[in-house]
Every structure is written in C-alpha cells, then in structure tokens.
Amino acid sequence: xxxxxxxxxxxxxxxxxxxxxxxxxxxxxxxxxxxxxxxxxxxxxxxxxxxxxxxxxxxxxxxxxxxxxxxxxxxxxxxxxxxxxxxxxxxxxxxxxxxxxxxxxxxxxxxxxxxxxxxxxxxxxxxxxxxxxxxxxxxxxxxxxxxxxxxxxxxxxxxxxxxxxxxxxxxxxxxxxxxxxxxxxxxxxxxxxxxxxxxxxxxxxxxxxxxxxxxxxxxxxxxxxxxxxxxxxxxxxxxxxxxxxxxxxxxxxxxxxxxxxxxxxxxxxxxxxxxxxxxxxxxxxxxxxxxxxxxxxxxxxxxxxxxxxxxxxxxxxxxxxxxxxxxxxxxxxxxxxxxxxxxxxxxxxxxxxxxxxxxxxxxxxxxxxxxxxxxxxxxxxxxxxxxxxxxxxxxxxxxxxxxxxxxxxxxxxxxxxxxxxxxxxxxxxxxxxxxxxxxxxxxxxxxxxxxxxxxxxxxxxxxxxxxxxxxxxxxxxxxxxxxxxxxxxxxxxxxxxxxxxxxxxxxxxxxxxxxxxxxxxxxxxxxxxxxxxxxxxxxxxxxxxxxxxxxxxxxxxxxxxx
Ligand SMILES: [Zn+2]
Numbered sequence: 001x002x003x004x005x006x007x008x009x010x011x012x013x014x015x016x017x018x019x020x021x022x023x024x025x026x027x028x029x030x031x032x033x034x035x036x037x038x039x040x041x042x043x044x045x046x047x048x049x050x051x052x053x054x055x056x057x058x059x060x061x062x063x064x065x066x067x068x069x070x071x072x073x074x075x076x077x078x079x080x081x082x083x084x085x086x087x088x089x090x091x092x093x094x095x096x097x098x099x100x101x102x103x104x105x106x107x108x109x110x111x112x113x114x115x116x117x118x119x120x121x122x123x124x125x126x127x128x129x130x131x132x133x134x135x136x137x138x139x140x141x142x143x144x145x146x147x148x149x150x151x152x153x154x155x156x157x158x159x160x161x162x163x164x165x166x167x168x169x170x171x172x173x174x175x176x177x178x179x180x181x182x183x184x185x186x187x188x189x190x191x192x193x194x195x196x197x198x199x200x201x202x203x204x205x206x207x208x209x210x211x212x213x214x215x216x217x218x219x220x221x222x223x224x225x226x227x228x229x230x231x232x233x234x235x236x237x238x239x240x241x242x243x244x245x246x247x248x249x250x251x252x253x254x255x256x257x258x259x260x261x262x263x264x265x266x267x268x269x270x271x272x273x274x275x276x277x278x279x280x281x282x283x284x285x286x287x288x289x290x291x292x293x294x295x296x297x298x299x300x301x302x303x304x305x306x307x308x309x310x311x312x313x314x315x316x317x318x319x320x321x322x323x324x325x326x327x328x329x330x331x332x333x334x335x336x337x338x339x340x341x342x343x344x345x346x347x348x349x350x351x352x353x354x355x356x357x358x359x360x361x362x363x364x365x366x367x368x369x370x371x372x373x374x375x376x377x378x379x380x381x382x383x384x385x386x387x388x389x390x391x392x393x394x395x396x397x398x399x400x401x402x403x404x405x406x407x408x409x410x411x412x413x414x415x416x417x418x419x420x421x422x423x424x425x426x427x428x429x430x431x432x433x434x435x436x437x438x439x440x441x442x443x444x445x446x447x448x449x450x451x452x453x454x455x456x457x458x459x460x461x462x463x464x465x466x467x468x469x470x471x472x473x474x475x476x477x478x479x480x481x482x483x484x485x486x487x488x489x490x491x492x493x494x495x496x497x498x499x500x501x502x503x504x505x506x507x508x509x510x511x512x513x514x515x516x517x518x519x520x521x522x523x524x525x526x527x528x529x530x531x532x533x534x535x536x537x538x539x540x541x542x543x544x545x546x547x548x549x550x551x552x553x554x555x556x557x558x559x560x561x562x
Pocket of ligand 1: 174175176177178179222223224225226
C-alpha cells in the first residue's frame with residue numbers, strides 16, 4: 001500500500017464557513033487587534049462578494065443566465081413522478097448512511113432528504129486516521145462512518161479496497177485571528193471519507209488503474225478561542241436541481257464519474273449494465289443508486305455550460321435544426337437538436353414552437369437555419385430546406401403505381417438530381433459568382449415550376465401536396481442553386497439525433513425535469529466535445545472535479561483542426 005501525505009488547503013472558495021460564522025459575534029471581534037480586524041475584514045469582504053455573486057446565480061432575478069430558466073420546465077410536467085431517470089434506478093438508499101455532519105445545517109439544506117446526502121464511503125474501510133491524537137468518542141463522526149455497515153441492508157458484501165493515498169485537509173491559519181495553526185499533525189481529525197477513482201492515464205500505458213484516496217479533515221481550537229475546522233466543499237442547493245447537490249464528499253471520483261457518464265450516454269448502457277460492467281471488468285461494486293446519483297451530479301456539474309453553448313449558437317452563421325419525439329414521464333415531447341460548426345445543443349420541450357422561438361427565432365441569432373419543411377421553421381426568413389427530404393419525396397412519387405404521379409415524380413427527381421450534381425460541381429469552382437448556376441439552369445428551374453403548377457390540382461394526394469409544398473416555399477428551396485456553397489442537407493443534425501433516438505428506444509425517455517435536463521446537458525457537452533475532436537472523458541473529468549469544489553468550470557475545449 002502506497003500512502004502519500006498531502007496537505008490540501010484549497011478546498012473551499014469561501015474563506016469563512018458556517019462553522020466559523022456561528023462562533024463569531026461582536027464580542028469575539030472586540031477581542032481582536034487592529035491588524036487581526038483588518039485581516040478578518042478582508043476575508044469577510046471576499047466572502048460577501050462571492051456570496052452576492054452566488055445569490056445572483058441562484059435567485060430569480062434578471063442576471064440569471066437564460067438557461068437556468070429551463071424552457072422545458074412546463075406546467076403540465078408531472079413532478080411527482082418517479083425521480084429515477086432512464087431505467088428503474090432501484091436506489092439502494094438503505095445502504096446509504098447519513099452524512100456524519102447531517103445535524104449541522106451548514107452541510108445540507110433543512111429539507112435535505114437522503115437523496116441529497118452524499119454517499120457514504122460504503123465500500124471502503126474507513127478507519128480513524130493514524131495521526132488522530134484523540135480516540136473517537138461516542139458521537140465522533142468517524143466512528144459512525146466506520147460502524148455503519150453492520151446491520152444495514154446492503155446490496156451485497158462489503159468491498160474492502162486498499163487505500164492508495166491519504167490526503168490531509170487542514171487549515172493553516174485561524175479564520176478569526178489569522179494566527180498560524182501549525183500543520184495537521186498538531187490538529188485533530190474530525191471526519192474522513194474515501195473516494196475511488198481511475199488513475200490518470202500515463203502515456204504509453206494501456207489499461208485502467210483504480211485508486212482509493214482517503215481524505216481526512218482536521219480541526220483545532222486556536223488560542224483565541226475560535227474553533228477552526230476544514231470541511232469538504234458542499235454546494236448551495238439549486239431549486240432547478242432538487243435531487244442533486246454538489247459536494248466534494250463523494251465515493252465516486254471525477255474520472256470514474258466521467259467514465260460512468262460515457263458508459264450511459266455514449267455507450268447507451270442502463271444503470272444495471274454499468275453496474276455489471278464495473279463489477280466484471282474493474283472488480284468494483286457500486287450500487288445502481290450510486291451510479292444514478294453520479295450521472296445526475298455530472299449533469300448538474302456541466303449545466304452552467306449551457307449558457308456558453310447557447311451564446312455560441314447565437315453567434316453562429318448557420319444552425320442545423322431537427323426534432324424528434326421524446327417521452328418524459330410518459331408525456332410526449334420533442335427532443336430538439338441545434339448543431340452549428342462548433343456546438344451541438346439538445347433541448348426537450350413541448351411539441352410546439354416554444355424552444356425554436358427561444359433559441360433562434362426570438363434570440364440574438366442572425367444566421368441561416370437549415371431544417372425540414374415543418375411549418376414552425378417557416379417563421380424564420382433566413383433559412384434553407386433540406387434537399388434530402390425533397391429528393392426522397394420525389395423518389396417516392398416516381399415509384400408510385402399511379403402512372404401520372406410516377407411520370408411527374410420521375411421528371412422531378414431527374415431535375416433535382418441535375419441540380420444536385422451541378423451544385424456539387426460548382427463547389428469546385430469557388431470563383432464562380434453567386435447566381436451564376438441558377439442562370440445556367442434557368443430552363444430546368446422553369447420546367448420544375450411548370451410541373452408543380454400543373455400538378456397543384458392533381459387528384460393524386462401526394463403529388464398535389466408535394467407540388468404545393470415546392471411552390472409554397474419556392475425561393476427558399478432554390479437558395480442552394482443560387483449559392484452552391486450553402487449546405488444541401490440537414491444530415492449534420494439528423495445524424496447526431498439518430499444516436500439519441502436509439503437511446504430513447506432503449507430507455508423509454510426520461511421521467512422528470514431533472515432527469516431530462518441531466519440527459520440534455522450531458523448529451524450537449526459530449527457531442528460538442530466530439531465534433532471539436534476534443535477528449536470528452538478528460539474534459540468531463542475536469543468539469544466534475546471543478547464543480548465539486550465550487551470552482552470556476554474549465555471552458556469548453558477549442559475546435560481541433562481536421
Ligand atoms: Zn485564532
């Protein structure tokens with residue numbers, strides 16, 4: 001067993017914790033020297049500014065990012081539905097013990113249920129740290145952690161993993177008087193937890209190595225009387241994520257969490273299959289409940305990136321848009337995909353124009369929309385029609401048993417094919433001025449129009465509908481002939497949607513707002529990384545690690561050339 005001793009004092013972005021503040025009052029401040037007062041004032045000012053920023057992010061005011069008011073958050077959603085997302089996450093919450101500090105209101109919201117409680121390190125063998133000078137008392141949180149398996153209804157045998165590293169978290173200076181507190185050896189360990197993770201990949205080495213890191217937290221009473229305690233970071237509850245809180249106190253480390261997310265979202269495994277995979281290939285026992293919580297927590301971790309993704313879409317010159325049906329708690333909805341050169345963004349909402357309006361029609365977006373012919377898209381003037389849909393319809397008509405419809409269909413198909421080939425050929429001659437190709441094919445365009453006019457009162461339903469569709473959207477449909485550099489099809493969006501259509505068939509959709517948002521934000525970030533040629537596992541790992549410490553999230557990876 002390798003044991004590394006590390007001191008990490010960069011846990012909290014807040015300088016004073018609730019534990020500190022509870023001990024402070026006018027009397028304790030009155031006892032401080034002018035220098036100490038200045039020092040604590042500076043820390044309080046930093047914290048106040050940080051708190052105000054957080055308040056703005058979490059309240060219902062105007063500075064809230066647009067993405068935090070989820071457009072898919074609709075009134076008809078059945079919020080009372082099973083909170084589990086995708087498969088029936090049979091949360092083994094029986095086996096989850098309470099946070100050792102559960103009675104301390106600075107750790108958890110008052111209404112925190114067991115769902116919000118960070119998992120206990122239930123597969124590891126936690127012992128009070130060797131350096132702890134005081135033996136655990138009856139109420140010692142460490143002892144409660146260590147003793148929790150006995151008698152609890154677990155999911156299987158307790159897996160004891162050797163500890164590969166121990167990280168000590170201790171304060172170096174008093175939060176009140178700023179006096180030096182000495183290192184952890186002079187302090188008392190008050191709690192500890194273990195995190196299982198995957199070791200960072202070493203270049204040239206294949207395979208996966210699991211690590212089991214024990215985090216020990218220390219406390220000490222300063223000579224000034226202030227009781228200093230280093231705590232794992234615990235995030236502020238967010239009403240849009242009622243079931244998920246961010247915390248450093250996690251059994252599953254960031255890299256393992258990111259792998260679980262990819263096993264679910266990219267490789268379409270159910271929670272149960274992921275459990276089986278981890279057990280079979282990594283010899284690691286995790287409950288379905290822990291796996292479900294890990295995926296949700298990853299969703300909440302990446303959620304702030306929605307704002308960045310939406311901003312990039314608004315700036316884009318071209319957006320491919322498509323939608324397909326999605327089920328949330330048994331209710332039919334649309335799953336939308338927005339794809340630009342650098343971004344893929346998913347949203348689930350009602351089967352109407354709301355999301356399209358919110359993201360493109362009534363936003364700062366000024367680019368071109370590529371879509372199929374659905375009437376909702378027609379409200380946006382600067383758009384393109386997907387030719388793949390039109391050619392498919394022409395081909396369908398050409399194969400009709402109705403002689404007249406088949407004849408017209410065949411002629412239309414031949415014209416579309418001619419245009420398509422001409423457009424591809426013209427792309428090799430970028431110097432050709434815009435409008436040139438349309439001029440060259442003036443007669444063909446007129447022939448197509450004549451066919452449409454002649455068929456617009458046809459007794460053949462499909463022929464009549466197609467002729468009217470073409471005439472009704474004529475100028476838009478012909479845009480690519482005028483400017484052959486424009487894309488011809490909506491394949492970019494449809495291809496991406498296909499993966500999630502299979503996912504929907506396997507999972508039968510999502511069950512709650514929170515489950516849906518977990519799915520859309522993770523899918524957006526994963527697909528965006530993929531089109532940018534960026535290593536998605538690494539990026540998700542960094543985001544989860546930062547979110548668990550309340551730190552600024554790393555920006556999305558840049559686009560890789562080629
Ligand atoms: Zn002090």
